[in-house]
Amino acid sequence: MLHERSAGAVVFYCEGKCIEYLLLLYGAGHWDFPKGNIEEGEEEVETVRREIFEETGIKNIAFVSGFRHEIRYFYRKMGDVVNKKVVFYLVRSYEKEVRLSSEHKDYVWLDYENSLKRLTYNTAKETLIRAHDFLKSIGGCP
Numbered sequence: 540m541l542h543e544r545s546a547g548a549v550v551f552y553c554e555g556k557c558i559e560y561l562l563l564l565y566g567a568g569h570w571d572f573p574k575g576n577i578e579e580g581e582e583e584v585e586t587v588r589r590e591i592f593e594e595t596g597i598k599n600i601a602f603v604s605g606f607r608h609e610i611r612y613f614y615r616k617m618g619d620v621v622n623k624k625v626v627f628y629l630v631r632s633y634e635k636e637v638r639l640s641s642e643h644k645d646y647v648w649l650d651y652e653n654s655l656k657r658l659t660y661n662t663a664k665e666t667l668i669r670a671h672d673f674l675k676s677i678g679g680c681p
């Protein structure tokens with residue numbers, strides 16, 4: 540069995556008091572959050588910062604402290620089973636303009652309810668539920 544570790548973020552933008560979340564359409568066809576492989580010697584938050592920039596061009600961000608959620612799933616890669624762990628942080632973006640890399644086919648900013656509908660996998664939906672609840676518990680968009 541192969542093992543992979545990625546790190547990513549539930550990225551949100553405050554449109555006044557309304558929270559919008561950033562979702563990406565992956566080449567494989569699923570809607571998910573920005574994320575990517577943790578490289579040798581990299582801290583999780585460094586991966587998150589790097590991946591957000593590489594995948595969306597967004598640089599002006601702030602981590603919301605106190606949120607960290609890990610998921611695990613299995614998928615098949617050329618006959619091998621991959622056991623993958625992905626850790627998600629909660630990140631506020633101060634920019635809305637997105638410059639996609641060739642890795643993704645599309646992006647969208649959506650409110651909570653529509654993000655929940657759009658996300659493909661249950662583990663991603665669960666991550667969003669936790670992130671949204673956390674954000675509300677600390678007052679939402681200030």
Ligand code: ATP
Pocket residue numbers: 545546565567569571574575576612613614623660661662663
């Ligand atoms: P990364 O963004 O971490 O570099 P990647 O783009 O190589 O990853 P994944 O998004 O992990 O790849 O997708 C690899 C496979 O796993 C795809 O077939 C995808 O459909 C599936 N997959 C992705 N997320 C999940 C999930 N949360 N639950 C189950 N399967 C998933």
